[in-house]
């Protein structure tokens with residue numbers, strides 16, 4: 004009984020010291036929040052693992068619409084990509100941008116990339132906390148976001164002329180902005 008009590012007090016003291024230490028570090032300003040230095044490998048590992056598991060868990064039941072890879076979707080997706088993504092994620096004929104250079108983590112080059120459509124949709128809709136990746140569900144309808152996800156499947160095989168051709172075709176039918184309000188918030192709450 005006595006040993007148990009000693010163990011409990013030791014654990015409690017350890018936790019209190021840890022919390023006090025963390026608060027002291029936060030207040031001291033020692034932690035460098037600059038985005039032009041790489042993360043510590045342990046910090047990077049924790050952020051990377053947390054993101055991968057979080058996205059996998061939340062996107063398990065997300066399935067693409069039946070007409071996922073239809074031409075009209077690819078064209079719509081190209082227009083949104085040019086409007087909202089290329090500045091950070093590049094496109095055929097755009098190999099670097101100031102935005103991209105200054106971000107930590109560096110946004111992945113989506114012209115050389117691939118990921119499961121459900122996971123992609125979730126990340127594009129909800130964004131990724133503590134990175135520069137915005138939550139696009141506040142700007143575009145789900146149906147349009149699926150079009151972007153479809154376009155991302157095609158992007159790595161596109162030449163610049165094809166890309167520009169898709170943009171020209173898509174300009175005649177631009178995407179609608181998502182309506183601000185309760186419907187979207189309710190849908191989002193249901194997907195957590």
Ligand code: HEC
Pocket residue numbers: 054083084087088089090091092102106107108109110111118123126127131134135136137139151
């Ligand atoms: C301001 C810069 C910025 C813009 C604009 C942006 N993103 Fe991102 N995006 C990022 C960053 C930074 C990451 C890396 C997040 C991470 O490492 O967890 C990211 C990650 C992603 C990923 C996940 C890649 C992976 O496999 O981990 C996808 C998919 C993505 N973005 C798609 C898009 C799409 C589609 C758009 C436009 C609708 C867009 N992004 C606009 C910065 C941006």
